[in-house]
Amino acid sequence: MLKRVIIASLLTLTANTSFSQNFNHQRLDSLFNILEAKDKYMGSIAVSQNGKTLYTRAIGYSDIESSLKADTKTKYKIGSISKMFTAALILKAVEENKLSLDQTIDKYYPQIPNANKITITQLLRHRSGIHNFTNDKAYMTYNTQAKSEKEMIEIIAGPKSDFEPDTQSEYSNSNYVVLSYILQKLYGKPYADILKTKITTPAGLTSTYFGGKTDLRKNESYSYRFNDKWTKETETDPSIPMGAGTIVSTPANLTTFIEKLFAGKIVSDRSLDSMKTFNGTFGMGMFKLPYFEKYCYGHTGGIDGFQSVLVYFPEEKLSVALTSNGLIYANNDILLCALSCYFNRPFEIPTFKTVELKPEELDQFLGNYASTQIPLKIQIKKIGNKLFGQATGQSSFPLEAISANTFQFETAGVVIEFNTEKKQMTLKQKGQVFLFTKE
Structure with missing residues (x-):
C-alpha cells in the first residue's frame, strides 16, 4: 500500500x-x-x-x-x-x-x-x-x-x-x-x-x-x-x-x-x-x-x-x-x-560489483541537494562507513559505491553520480535523469 x-x-x-x-x-x-x-x-x-x-x-x-x-x-x-x-x-x-x-x-x-x-x-x-x-x-x-x-x-x-x-x-x-x-x-x-x-x-x-x-x-x-x-x-x-x-x-x-x-x-x-x-x-x-x-x-x-x-x-x-x-x-x-x-x-x-571507499572519501558528497526539475530535496548523509540518501518526507536509503563518484540504490533502480567540482549530483532512474545542486 x-x-x-x-x-x-x-x-x-x-x-x-x-x-x-x-x-x-x-x-x-x-x-x-x-x-x-x-x-x-x-x-x-x-x-x-x-x-x-x-x-x-x-x-x-x-x-x-x-x-x-x-x-x-x-x-x-x-x-x-x-x-x-x-x-x-x-x-x-x-x-x-x-x-x-x-x-x-x-x-x-x-x-x-x-x-x-x-x-x-x-x-x-x-x-x-x-x-x-x-x-x-x-x-x-x-x-x-x-x-x-x-x-x-x-x-x-x-x-x-x-x-x-x-x-x-x-x-x-x-x-x-x-x-x-x-x-x-x-x-x-x-x-x-x-x-x-x-x-x-x-x-x-x-x-x-x-x-x-x-x-x-x-x-x-x-x-x-x-x-x-x-x-x-x-x-x-x-x-x-x-x-x-x-x-x-x-x-x-x-x-x-x-x-x-x-x-x-x-x-x-x-x-x-x-x-x-x-x-x-x-x-x-x-x-x-x-x-x-x-x-x-x-x-x-x-x-x-x-x-x-x-x-x-x-x-x-x-x-x-x-x-x-x-x-x-x-x-x-x-x-x-x-x-x-x-x-x-x-x-x-x-x-553487483562494488568498490570500497574510505569513510573520509565519503565526506565530500555530504549535504542537502535540490533540483529545479522536481519538487524534491535529497539529503546525503553518512552513517558509520556508509553513504545514505533521504528524500523529502521519505525514509533514508543506503547507497553502494560502484565507482569513486557513482552510487546506486538497487531497490529503486536509482544511480547517483556526483560532480564535486560543480557541487552537483545527477540522479538516474529508469531512463529519467534529474540534476541536483548542493544548497
Missing part, C-alpha cells in the same frame, strides 16, 4: 520485439542464483501460460531468525494486488443486482465529503477525490493497531476532498477500504468470507485468503527491510487496509487468478471489459503497462516489507507473478528478466 521509493517507475521500454515459445529457464536461473548468492532478494516467482507453469522458484527465508527457508508454496502478503480481487467482488455484486456502479455512496457513508456525488465507479477508478489516508504521517502511528469500521471511516472522512469527484485520477487506498465495507454491508458477512465464497473457493485458490498476523505454521512469511542487515518489519493490522491490501497468496495462485479472470471465470466478460476500460490513469482494480510494443494488465503491491507484482498479456495468455518479503534488487528488473526469457529480448544479468 505504501510507496517507499524516490520516484515511481513502471515497465517502460520502446523497440520492436520478437516472440519465442522457448522459455529461457537458464537466464532466469542465472539471475536468481546471483540474487541468492549476493543476498539481494527474498521472494518467489511464477510464470504461466494458459494454465501451464513455465517457471517457478523461491529464494530467501520466510523467517530469518529460525533460518526457515521459503519455498514455492510460501505465502506472502500481496498488498495492493488485493484491489484486483476487491474490484472483481464489487462487479460480481453488480452482476447479482446488489448495487449499481452509478449509485452514490451517501447511502452507506454520508459523512464522507462529497458522498452524494461519489459513485461506486469513481471509487473503483480512483476518481473520487477521497483523501488517501496512507499518505498522512499519522498513518504510521496506528497502522499496527486494530481498527473498527467506525474508526476507519472517521479517519477516511476526516480530511477534505482532494478534488471534485470525477475531475481527475489520483490513487487512494481509502477508495478500496470503503468498497470493502460496502461489500460487507451488501452480503452481511466479513470481507474474508465474501472473498472465500465468491472467488477463492470456486477458483481453487487454496493458498489465497484474507491475511492476519503472520503464522509460520501456515507457511506464511515475515517481511524484511535491508539497512546493513535484514531487519524484520512490523505488521500492519489487517483491519486497516481491508480489501485494499490485506490478501495473502502465492505467485502460483496469483497467476491462476488472473488467467481465470481474463478467461471470464471470475466475472462476466462485460465486467472484465469494465475493469480493462480506463478513464484517466486507472481501470477498475488494474493498470495497463507497456512492454515494447505490447501491453499487459495487472497491479503492483507493497505493504510493510512486502513487494509484489502481477501482470497478464492477453494475446499470449501469459502471466507473471512476483512476491517478495525483502528486496534490494527491484521486482521490476526481475519482471523484465522474466519477460525477456519469454519474448526473446536481451537482458543483462547484474554482477
Whole structure:
C-alpha cells in the first residue's frame, strides 16, 4: 500500500520485439542464483501460460531468525494486488443486482465529503477525490493497531476532498477500504468470507485468503527491510487496509487468478471489459503497462516489507507473478528478466560489483541537494562507513559505491553520480535523469 521509493517507475521500454515459445529457464536461473548468492532478494516467482507453469522458484527465508527457508508454496502478503480481487467482488455484486456502479455512496457513508456525488465507479477508478489516508504521517502511528469500521471511516472522512469527484485520477487506498465495507454491508458477512465464497473457493485458490498476523505454521512469511542487515518489519493490522491490501497468496495462485479472470471465470466478460476500460490513469482494480510494443494488465503491491507484482498479456495468455518479503534488487528488473526469457529480448544479468571507499572519501558528497526539475530535496548523509540518501518526507536509503563518484540504490533502480567540482549530483532512474545542486 505504501510507496517507499524516490520516484515511481513502471515497465517502460520502446523497440520492436520478437516472440519465442522457448522459455529461457537458464537466464532466469542465472539471475536468481546471483540474487541468492549476493543476498539481494527474498521472494518467489511464477510464470504461466494458459494454465501451464513455465517457471517457478523461491529464494530467501520466510523467517530469518529460525533460518526457515521459503519455498514455492510460501505465502506472502500481496498488498495492493488485493484491489484486483476487491474490484472483481464489487462487479460480481453488480452482476447479482446488489448495487449499481452509478449509485452514490451517501447511502452507506454520508459523512464522507462529497458522498452524494461519489459513485461506486469513481471509487473503483480512483476518481473520487477521497483523501488517501496512507499518505498522512499519522498513518504510521496506528497502522499496527486494530481498527473498527467506525474508526476507519472517521479517519477516511476526516480530511477534505482532494478534488471534485470525477475531475481527475489520483490513487487512494481509502477508495478500496470503503468498497470493502460496502461489500460487507451488501452480503452481511466479513470481507474474508465474501472473498472465500465468491472467488477463492470456486477458483481453487487454496493458498489465497484474507491475511492476519503472520503464522509460520501456515507457511506464511515475515517481511524484511535491508539497512546493513535484514531487519524484520512490523505488521500492519489487517483491519486497516481491508480489501485494499490485506490478501495473502502465492505467485502460483496469483497467476491462476488472473488467467481465470481474463478467461471470464471470475466475472462476466462485460465486467472484465469494465475493469480493462480506463478513464484517466486507472481501470477498475488494474493498470495497463507497456512492454515494447505490447501491453499487459495487472497491479503492483507493497505493504510493510512486502513487494509484489502481477501482470497478464492477453494475446499470449501469459502471466507473471512476483512476491517478495525483502528486496534490494527491484521486482521490476526481475519482471523484465522474466519477460525477456519469454519474448526473446536481451537482458543483462547484474554482477553487483562494488568498490570500497574510505569513510573520509565519503565526506565530500555530504549535504542537502535540490533540483529545479522536481519538487524534491535529497539529503546525503553518512552513517558509520556508509553513504545514505533521504528524500523529502521519505525514509533514508543506503547507497553502494560502484565507482569513486557513482552510487546506486538497487531497490529503486536509482544511480547517483556526483560532480564535486560543480557541487552537483545527477540522479538516474529508469531512463529519467534529474540534476541536483548542493544548497
